[in-house]
Amino acid sequence: MGRRRALEYDCAIRDVLDRIGDAWSVLVIMELSKGPCRFNALRRVIEAISQxxxxxxxxxxxxxxxxxRQVLDTSPPQVEYSLTQRGASLHGAISHLAHWAETHQPGIRTSRAAYDAKEPIAS
Amino acid sequence: MGRRRALEYDCAIRDVLDRIGDAWSVLVIMELSKGPCRFNALRRVIEAISQxxxxxxxxxxxxxxxxxRQVLDTSPPQVEYSLTQRGASLHGAISHLAHWAETHQPGIRTSRAAYDAKEPIAS
DNA sequence: GCACATAGTTACCTGAAAGGAACCGCCATG
DNA sequence: CATGGCGGTTCCTTTCAGGTAACTATGTGC
Structure with a gap:
């Protein structure tokens, strides 16, 4: 995210995009929106993510x-992660965008294909 | 954006986040939402962006x-960029997120400060 | 007493993206 | 005829997000 610090504009939306624009945050939020989850449980469902x-x-x-983050005093101690209220509300906002993405994805794919067809990858 | 290809999940929202999660796209969309604009005009208003x-x-x-992208047949020819309908609808979705960002930014800043205070930057 | 799980941290490395600067052809104005 | 705007492209360098792997410490079960 460091490269964005170069930009000197300080816009609220950049703050949130710097957080959710990365590869994994959205996945984690999506997963936690289903309910609390422990560290290794998350790892297993997200699979591709590294520790x-x-x-x-x-x-x-x-x-x-x-x-x-909540440490359960089981033995051995487990750690449970869950969305806060703020996290849940962000999840709502993301869902909105996800909905846009799903409805427009076919059109976008078509546009891309058309665009790429016009400019063949010159060798 | 290439790093995301490593992830093998293919979720619509990633597609859009790969586009708008970058440093500049949102800025450009925001600017174009105000009306069509030419290349160098965009450069001047966004300032920090490189050619x-x-x-x-x-x-x-x-x-x-x-x-x-529309080339005007003025002399010298100018190029005018404008949002398509799809672009405008994305702008709507982004605004939604921007609104979330603005209302929650103070809280987030507070949380960050509190978090950082607990874990002083160990030298 | 060895292996395995839980929940991480640390150190090192790399590939792709962002930045910088120079260059391009075209036109027009001084 | 050269300086500057327009609309880019090309090359080079640097940065850094993310991957890999090893290590930590505690606890449980075979």
């Missing part, structure tokens, strides 16, 4: 008050 | 059918 990136992503989301 | 990135951004948006 490090799940850790980093969760910490960033926690920092922004979008997810909360 | 190259404006070029790349516009081409990507055009590829997805979000903006249209």
């Amino acid at each position: 490090r990136m799940l850790s980093v992503t969760l910490r960033n989301l926690e920092r922004d008050g979008l997810v909360s | 190259r990135m404006l070029s790349v951004t516009l081409r990507n948006l055009e590829r997805d059918g979000l903006v249209s």
